[in-house]
Amino acid sequence: MKEKRIRRSFQREQIYQLLAQGGHWSAEKIYELLKKEIPTLSLATVYRNLHALQEEGRAREIALDGWDRKLWEAARTPHLHFVCRVCHRVEDLDVNLSALEGLLVHVPGKVEHIRGFVYGICNDCLKQHPSATGSNPTEEVRDADA
Helix, strand or coil: CCCCCCCCCHHHHHHHHHHHCCCCECHHHHHHHHCCCCCCCCHHHHHHHHHHHHHHCCEEEEECCCCCCEEEEECCCCCEEEEECCCCCEEEECCCCHHHHHHHCCCCCCCCCCCCEEEECCHHHHHHCCCCCCCCHHHHHHHHHC
């Protein structure tokens, strides 16, 4: 069987360079930022290249609970994400995940992927909306902004 060879392109490398700067990017934001440098770029091309980067093992798609859109990041060592329920900011949590290895030996099968998300309220939102500590802070913040 022939191995599928993925051709690297200038556009793909520019997208990867943006991801490699760190952070979590929507395809739309990547398109918006790179369109200035690459006038022929289309949103469909960004999506196609993000999926190609994922297939190459250089990018990772992040699907968050309750969100329609996906975020992307450069693939790196396994880590957790903190997601603010108010402003939707996503931050990497660099914590030691070695304790997880001990749990995985008890899995009755082969682990293929682990998603690690911690949901809460970021410090900036807590400062702006001190009342946002209840069970549904998004509602409280919406009321405070009205």
